[in-house]
Amino acid sequence: MLLYILKRLGLAALVALTVSAISFSLLFLAGDPAISIAGENASSEDIAAITERYGFDRPLPVQYADWLVSAAQGDLGRSWYFDLPTTQIIGDRLGVTMTLGLLAISFALILAIPMGVAAAVRPNSLIDRAALFISVVGQAIPSFWFGLILIVVFSIKLGLVPASGSDSWKHFILPTVVLGYYATPAIMRLTRAGMIEVLSADYIRTARAKGLNPRKVLFKHALRNAVIPVISLAAVQMGFMLGGSIVVESIFALHGAGFLAWESISRNDLPVMQALILVFSMFYILFTFLADVLNAWMDPRLRVG
Secondary structure, eight states: OHHHHHHHHHHHHHHHHHHHHHHHHHHHHTSOHHHHHHOTTOOHHHHHHHHHHHTTTSOHHHHHHHHHHHHHTTOOOBOTTTOSBHHHHHHHHHHHHHHHHHHHHHHHHHHHHHHHHHHHHSTTSHHHHHHHHHHHHHHHSOHHHHHHHHIIIIIIISOOSOSSOOSSGGGGHHHHHHHHHHHHHHHHHHHHHHHHHHHTSHHHHHHHHTTOOHHHIIIIIIHHHHTHHHHHHHHHHHHHHHHHHHHHHHHHTOOSHHHHHHHHHHTTOHHHHHHHHHHHHHHHHHHHHHHHHHHHHHOGGGGOO
8 A cells, every 4th residue: 555655656646747838838928928027018128127137037947946946845936016925925815715725526426426326226216217317417507607507596585595796605605506517427427337336246146145135235335336436537527626716706706716816817827827727737646646546545445546
């Protein structure tokens, strides 16, 4: 198990290094960063002063190495718009996004796994068809449209929950439903497929032939093995949710890291965007690593290779 964890850590480090290079290059994709900071009407003297101040005239490998060392020490540069450390700005907003992401993935798992199990136990039944219908609808509806519909119905018409802000737990209800519903179809379909495969396995038939309690066979023997790929998918979905929070937080005016990303794009604040891409990617790599380790702990066969 220790060797497996070390291999996964090495792979995660390589992916993180690649992501850091891509994140660093973002600063130069829009052209000369000194002109982006100074503005198009700036004089050549102003541009030269900014170039010297930020060290943009140095070779790119040197700039990347310096940036990487600073990033490893928690320094991701300063915001061009706020003139504050990006780590401070992102740290102030990240709690909202993480809360929303955890609530959304919990909502998706609570909704999708029971639906997937029920559909697998009675394939082609009314429950199975209803689950597949919800899955198809969930994938077909754009999250921004679904969010607007929920605002109109539950905030404007019924007045049950607030439509925007992040002052109380009620403000997270609609964003959680929108973001969680996005992940529900994939988790539900994978649970259903895994359960159908496991329920037809020999050891399940043997357990039933021995007269074990059907609930014990279903939830202890079958679901334990069927849920292993769901763990990996949930980790991937959690990473997507952090990125997808840009749209949802913009719709519901949740002042999290996703809303900060939208603000940074509109203000051309590239250092903040650069830092957000790196932070979101690191969380994605962390969740995937933890899911791999958990899967390997539950199924020792995965440690081979």
